[in-house]
Amino acid sequence: MSLEFIPYGRQVVDDDDIAAVVETLRSPWLTTGPMVEAFEADFAAYVGASHAVAVSNGTAALHLAMLAADVGPGDEVIAPAITFVASANAARYAGADVKFADVDPESFLIDVDSVRSLITPRTKAIVPVDYGGMPCDYSALQALADEYGLVIxxxxxxxPGAEYQRRPVGSLSTMTAFSFHPVKHLTTGEGGMITTESEELATRLRILRSHGITSDFRQREAAGTWELDQVDLGYNYRIADINCALGRSQLSKQPDWVIARREIADRYTEAFRDIEGLAVQSEPEGRRSAWHLYPVRITGADAASIRREVYARMRAESIGVNVHYRPVYLNTYYRQLGYSEGLCPVAEDVYAGLLSLPMWPGLDESSQERVIASLRSALAELRQV
Ligand SMILES: Cc1ncc(COP(=O)(O)O)c(C=O)c1O
Incomplete structure (x- = not known):
C-alpha cells in the first residue's frame, strides 16, 4: 500500500473562499476596485497597522519598500544570510549592494551583533527576516537603526499572526512586507502587502505600485476626469480584486490557522525535546512565532551527510520535507558578484543541518505522528552507524 504524500505546506481553500471569488467575478470590478481597499483595511486591522498597501506579490512588496525608503545605487542594505533570495534581491533591484549578516545558531534569525559589525556610512536599510514565522529582536534592531539613521x-x-512583546508583526517596523503565495499563511494565489504607520510612505507606495501615477481609474471616474499625472517611475505591481476577494475570505480564518500551527509546533517540540543531535528553532522570550515553517537543525560534525540521508529517507516515505534555505550568497548570481564560502560561518553551519518538517493548518494528528516517527527512526538508525 502506498502512503499518502504529506506536503511540507499547502493552502486551505474552502467553498466560501470560492464563493467570494465568484461573487467578484460577477461584479463590475475585476481589478483595482472595492475588494483591494477592503482587503487592505481588513489586513491593516489584523496586524494593528495604520496603512496597508496591497501589491502583486511579496517580492514586489519588498522592492517598493526599498524604493520608498529611498534605497538606491551606492547604498548598502543588510539582510540575513538565511532567507529566500527575494529578501536580498529587492535591494539589488533598487541598485544597492547587499551585506549579508550572520544568524543566531538557535533562533536562526539575523544576529544583531553581526548587523552592527556591517554598518558603514553607506548603509541605508536593514531587512530583518522573520524566518519561519519567528520575529527578530526588534528592540535591539530598532535601537541600532535609530543610532545610525537606518530604515527597517x-x-x-x-x-502574519506573529507577535513581538505582545505587539503584532506588521506594526513593528517602518515598513513590513508580506506574501500571499499559496504556501504561505493565507493566499491570494499571488499577492503581497506592505504595512506602515506613515501616511506619506503609504501614499508613495500606492503611486509606485501603479506606474508612478497619482490616481487610479476608479478615482478618475468618480471625479469625472480623464486627466492623470505620472510623477515617478513606478511599476505595474497591482493586485486584482479577484485575488483580494480570496484574500479577505482567507484572512477571516487566519487567527484560527495560527492557533492550529502553534498546536502542531508544540507537538513537534515536545516530541523532539530529548533527541540528541537535533535542535528545534528556539522561541526567545517575549516572541510568538506564527510557525510558517517548522525548521529543525541536525547538529554535529556529520550534520550535512545525515541531513541528506534523512531527507532522502523521509521523502521515500512520502513525507514532503524541504530545506529553507541555502545561504543566499552561495547562489550563482551572488557568487558572480564576488561573495563566497566562509562569509557567514554560523549560517553555513546551520544550513548544513536544516530541514523543514510539514507544517500547515490542515496537517492532521496522524500525519504528524508519521512525520515524528519517521524522523526519529531515521536519526536513530543513521547515528548508530
Ligand atoms: C522570506 C521571503 N521573502 C520574500 C518572499 C517573496 O514572496 P513572493 O513569492 O510572494 O514574491 C518569500 C516567498 O517565497 C519569502 O519566503
Whole structure:
C-alpha cells in the first residue's frame, strides 16, 4: 500500500473562499476596485497597522519598500544570510549592494551583533527576516537603526499572526512586507502587502505600485476626469480584486490557522525535546512565532551527510520535507558578484543541518505522528552507524 504524500505546506481553500471569488467575478470590478481597499483595511486591522498597501506579490512588496525608503545605487542594505533570495534581491533591484549578516545558531534569525559589525556610512536599510514565522529582536534592531539613521524594512512574508512583546508583526517596523503565495499563511494565489504607520510612505507606495501615477481609474471616474499625472517611475505591481476577494475570505480564518500551527509546533517540540543531535528553532522570550515553517537543525560534525540521508529517507516515505534555505550568497548570481564560502560561518553551519518538517493548518494528528516517527527512526538508525 502506498502512503499518502504529506506536503511540507499547502493552502486551505474552502467553498466560501470560492464563493467570494465568484461573487467578484460577477461584479463590475475585476481589478483595482472595492475588494483591494477592503482587503487592505481588513489586513491593516489584523496586524494593528495604520496603512496597508496591497501589491502583486511579496517580492514586489519588498522592492517598493526599498524604493520608498529611498534605497538606491551606492547604498548598502543588510539582510540575513538565511532567507529566500527575494529578501536580498529587492535591494539589488533598487541598485544597492547587499551585506549579508550572520544568524543566531538557535533562533536562526539575523544576529544583531553581526548587523552592527556591517554598518558603514553607506548603509541605508536593514531587512530583518522573520524566518519561519519567528520575529527578530526588534528592540535591539530598532535601537541600532535609530543610532545610525537606518530604515527597517521587515520581511514578514513568513509571519502574519506573529507577535513581538505582545505587539503584532506588521506594526513593528517602518515598513513590513508580506506574501500571499499559496504556501504561505493565507493566499491570494499571488499577492503581497506592505504595512506602515506613515501616511506619506503609504501614499508613495500606492503611486509606485501603479506606474508612478497619482490616481487610479476608479478615482478618475468618480471625479469625472480623464486627466492623470505620472510623477515617478513606478511599476505595474497591482493586485486584482479577484485575488483580494480570496484574500479577505482567507484572512477571516487566519487567527484560527495560527492557533492550529502553534498546536502542531508544540507537538513537534515536545516530541523532539530529548533527541540528541537535533535542535528545534528556539522561541526567545517575549516572541510568538506564527510557525510558517517548522525548521529543525541536525547538529554535529556529520550534520550535512545525515541531513541528506534523512531527507532522502523521509521523502521515500512520502513525507514532503524541504530545506529553507541555502545561504543566499552561495547562489550563482551572488557568487558572480564576488561573495563566497566562509562569509557567514554560523549560517553555513546551520544550513548544513536544516530541514523543514510539514507544517500547515490542515496537517492532521496522524500525519504528524508519521512525520515524528519517521524522523526519529531515521536519526536513530543513521547515528548508530
Ligand atoms: C522570506 C521571503 N521573502 C520574500 C518572499 C517573496 O514572496 P513572493 O513569492 O510572494 O514574491 C518569500 C516567498 O517565497 C519569502 O519566503
Amino acid at each position: 524594512v521587515e520581511d514578514a512574508c513568513h509571519a
